[in-house]
Amino acid sequence: MAEKSFVYETLLRFLDGYFIHGDREAVLQMSAEDIYCIGVQGEAPAFNREEFDRLLRRHIAESSSAAVYEVNGYREKKISPGNWVCYSEIETYMDIDGEKLNLSWWGMTLGIQQVREEYKISLIHLSEMKNWAKRGEALRKLYPDGENPFIESLYRHLEESSRDSLTGLYNRQTGENLICQALDNGGEYIFLLMDIDNFKAVNDVYGHLKGDIMLKYVADKIRKSFRDTDVIFRLGGDEFVVFIYPCKNRQAIEKKLEKIMEDYDRNIQEEFPHISSALSWGGVFSEKKRTFTELYQRADKIMYQVKRRGGKGYLIEED
Incomplete structure (x- = not known):
């Protein structure tokens, strides 16, 4: 991208905190109170910050501190006032004596929500990409037509989260x-x-x-x-x-x-x-x-x- 957006910068800060620094507190600070996280290695979804914290504690403890990540196929879209969604493919690897040892390849979707002067992560969806020959296909499936059922449900979730449930006005x-x-x-x-x-x-x-x-x-x-x-x-x-x-x-x-x-x-x-x-x-x-x-x-x-x-x-x- 010619110019990095605040949405992209939020993604990088999240990945740095998780993969590079293993900084659970920094990741939690970026998370909305009602963060929804699904798709983490088959575990039950997290529906709030407390449940997300339990996932973080376990996974940061199990992750390699030497892991490096790359962001590929990044796309973002504003879906309602104060709400954005971004998709990217995250490759993690270790550099061992100049050799690149691949650890994992994930499709990651983040929901970003503006809360006053800050940008919080309101949703995380991870999907492990087992077929490495198909790198980039997930992006084409999810964007740009927006017809993918998960992305449509994500749009609805973020739009509904900005509305008063009784009147349909903004909350x-x-x-x-x-x-x-x-x-x-x-x-x-x-x-x-x-x-x-x-x-x-x-x-x-x-x-x-x-x-x-x-x-x-x-x-x-x-x-x-x-x-x-x-x-x-x-x-x-x-x-x-x-x-x-x-x-x-x-x-x-x-x-x-x-x-x-x-x-x-x-x-x-x-x-x-x-x-x-x-x-x-x-x-x-x-x-x-x-x-x-x-x-x-x-x-x-x-x-x-x-x-x-x-x-x-x-x-x-x-x-």
């Missing part, structure tokens, strides 16, 4: 990462925090199943109201975040909020007539670089000004 981790990326680029934005007023009454009167239906309705209404490039995610419970970037027209955003609230009021009257509920929004219109926590805390204070006035409204402060 908090992915949403925060995307907002941090946008803030690094600079420019005007609006950060919105929304909360459903009296949501507890929905669960108390109509049951949690109906409460879930309401959350999905709100999520769908927000998603359809904003651009695909805007960041929309469920923060947790009945709180949602919308990050509009770039944003030049505050008035246009306010009109969208008014329409969302009108539609929500109509839905409440039709589907939940025995309760009173509305939407409260707090927002920041700015071009200043802040952390996600700073934006959230400020938007939260603004939103509660709306709630203290009875809810059912929005307030966007500019600085």
Whole structure:
């Protein structure tokens, strides 16, 4: 490759830690909390960092400290915001008096996930290539058409890991990462925090199943109201975040909020007539670089000004 990407550099750091240095702690530091590792010499898969650590302890202890590796047939692909997959063939060998003694040949697929400012390994799949005459064939099977069943399942796994299971919006981790990326680029934005007023009454009167239906309705209404490039995610419970970037027209955003609230009021009257509920929004219109926590805390204070006035409204402060 003419220029090494951060995905490729992550692969090399992983291989260095594993094969060259036998540094279990360094490898674990690179691993996501929910790392999924499959295909390691027929052993049971690891579904989290603790289980992956047990595999590492055993395999690093059994590996030769004199092993050297080569990376062949490297390819990478971005499959969703903050998620990448890379494939390569890893040959390990020992150099004995100038003679190359082959130890193993693996097809390795890594899933790489951005977690704030870091890149973590979220998935490892290994397949031993027993027929050395077929070196390179695994790459052609897996790429570029993407029709290989394993790669398709990998895409789904990484995409699903970035989503909230109930609403299909981004989850908090992915949403925060995307907002941090946008803030690094600079420019005007609006950060919105929304909360459903009296949501507890929905669960108390109509049951949690109906409460879930309401959350999905709100999520769908927000998603359809904003651009695909805007960041929309469920923060947790009945709180949602919308990050509009770039944003030049505050008035246009306010009109969208008014329409969302009108539609929500109509839905409440039709589907939940025995309760009173509305939407409260707090927002920041700015071009200043802040952390996600700073934006959230400020938007939260603004939103509660709306709630203290009875809810059912929005307030966007500019600085």
